[in-house]
Amino acid sequence: MLDIKLIRENPGLVKTGLTNKNDNHRIDELLELDKKRRELITLGDELKNQKNKVSEEIPKLKKAGTDTQPLFEEMRQLGEKIKKNDDELRVIEEEFEKILLFTPNLPHESVPVGKSAEDNLEVRRWIPEGLNIETKKEVLDHIQLGKNNKILDFDRGTKITGSGFPLYTGRGATLERALISFMLDFHIRNHGYTEVMTPFIVNKDSMRGTGQLPKMADDMYFIERDGLYLIPTAEVPITNIYRNETLEEETLPVKFVGYSPCFRREAGSYGRDSKGFLRVHQFNKVEMVKFVKPENSYDELESLVANAEAILKALNVPYRILLLCTGDLSFSAAKCYDIETWSPAEHKWLEASSCSNFESFQARRANIKYKAGGKKGEFVHTLNGSGLATSRLMVSLLENNQQPDGSIVIPEALRPYTGFDVIEPNRS
């Protein structure tokens, strides 16, 4: 949520930022409602003040034996006026609130202005020594590899649930579990994160806190009976750990890492990239979340990206880093780097991580503050990044490590976790 004071004081700046984010903003409408809202608040407060004053007098008058009946009548009328005013205010505030909740975050000044993904900026790439991704090689894709090695069974996943719900079997399931454990341990031991294991189903307040609601409601699985949502990312429960709380300054930065399955309906994208792992409704992800002081948040974003990169280097997976342009930024983000891993079979880059700084956008929605000594509380800045999503990572991992004989070599770093160093066809 944007600060209404900022919008009031710099409407031009806000509008430009939103336009760059491809948002059809309603700032003028919002400001008008804000004005009306404040008028009604002032009027209502005056009426209530009058009411309180008289209420205070009544017991005194009663004691003095004065007849208070005429006052009661007057007060009843005043009460009706107040009610009418409050009703009017409620309508205005609901609309005001709604527009504000649908208004995305502003892009940071360091974000390149652009319309779409094509305007994203590649800031660096890392290719393992000896690997050449330019020349197209004849390789099997992850679906074929999964089948041949009996480690991925998309057909049966579809039977069990529906398309986009993968089934891992044998060494495939073990590899998936190993990846998750490896990544968690890596961040805990090398990057100073504290592990959390959260609920995977959350309430509306949590979804609103991180910005999924109200705008992205259609993209989420909703349990009608309980009014609860399946999480699309661990960002939601982890960030909401501190919803409605004030942290002590010296505890910052707080760095959490947690595993969760992620559930996404992917409404409106049927048929696009639908093959195998490229776009699924359920996948696994290790997520990093930070709560930091505002003045540090952009340094923290850089280190967040570096933390995710370290995993890929350790696994010897080729990747590149994109700085998203204003038009491709997500709703809540002020600045975001995507990490894409290389798929030789698709001969293209696949998004495996998104690392974002939300500044105070989520903190304001979720009411997360920090306090220094006796000073007034301020909103923290929140960040999060995948470190990483296993599905797309698995594609790169399998395809890049396949051998001419059809087997797949497990990267050195993962072997303590898998307990085997190769996956071969004809064994389960």
Place this chain on the structure above:
RNA sequence: GGAAAGGUGCCGGAGUGGUUGAACGGGCUCGCCUGGAAAGCGAGUGUACUGCGAAAGUGGUACCGAGGGUUCGAAUCCCUCCUUUUCCGCCA
């Protein structure tokens, strides 16, 4: 799922319709005292919105789990929901 009892400020804990933003105690902050400290004494100690002000500040409104209602007036009465504890049932 059934039954009962609770949810008050940083913490403990009063308060069952009328100067209660909230007694009392603890904590914390500042001051006095001291060579220093403890003890003691004095003062202060929430958040949000909104008006005025350049600011310090100051006026108002709201907030005693959340949301409604009754009343001239609600922390106090009524309704709904959430949550905690205990007991019963069920169960990994």
